[in-house]
Amino acid sequence: MTQELILNNGVGMPALGLGVFQSPPEETAAAVETALNVGYRHIDTAAAYGNERQVGEGIKRSGLDRGDIFIETKVWVSDYGYDETLHAFDKATRKLGVDRLDLLILHQPAPDRFDRTVAAYQALEKLLADGRVRAIGVSNFMRHHLTDLLDRTEIVPAVNQIELHPYFSQPDVRKADDEHGILTQAWSPIGGITFYPGWGEERRNVLQDPVVGAVAATVGRTPAQVMLRWQLQHGRSAIPKSTNPARIAENFAVFDFDLTAEQLASIDALDTGVRNGPDPDVPRPAMFDRVIPED
Known part of the structure; x- marks a missing residue:
């Protein structure tokens, strides 16, 4: 059993996907194959993760038809720009072993070089028009980034993938997404597991939160399952x-139980407003020094 969300262009996307951020390449293919055997039909990767090739290998090993799997990946900032991003699509599909992507998104807003971000998104629009991707989107875009992008492009992103868990639920960004018909997708959806290097080493682990633990005990599930159910019942995608x-x-x-309105509200109330990952508004010029390999 799974659940599908309909994007703003009518494309269906499985609500729950396997994320592979920080998955070592030597472990990624097996993880993807395992997930697809379990029932996942959505895999999220990125050029900057360095494991697109292994994601493609795991998909191949699964034996599933390509059309049954929703593949999502991200363009890294060093490949922003119109022609550069078109080439980034070629690199990604070559590594993944496919000729079409289900969802291609920009990894960061890169506010200090936003003209390149806009040009990259215009390349995504071209890829969509040509049928080489089924949907396009962004990641880590705050309200003002979305406003600036929408003022300079034609197609509203289908997805905005952001850090989102009970301790950092980003209500303003979610509201902006809702206002524009953009689906909010949560990275680090259970918090406390994925450590973003250099950020959040002192943070509290949401898995150990007593409120989440109490809800988990009541419904007979694990804290991780409770938080994923919380994401899904709020209409979000989680990876x-x-x-x-x-x-x-x-x-x-996580598809065979429901949380009550009171349980959802108790988890909503845990928001601290403190992010665990990097602030998308802080320029990080070193991001542009990273070269995404051709193969």
């Missing part, structure tokens, strides 16, 4: 990451 087969299966077993 939990794991290479552990048991946890991959655990994270998918």
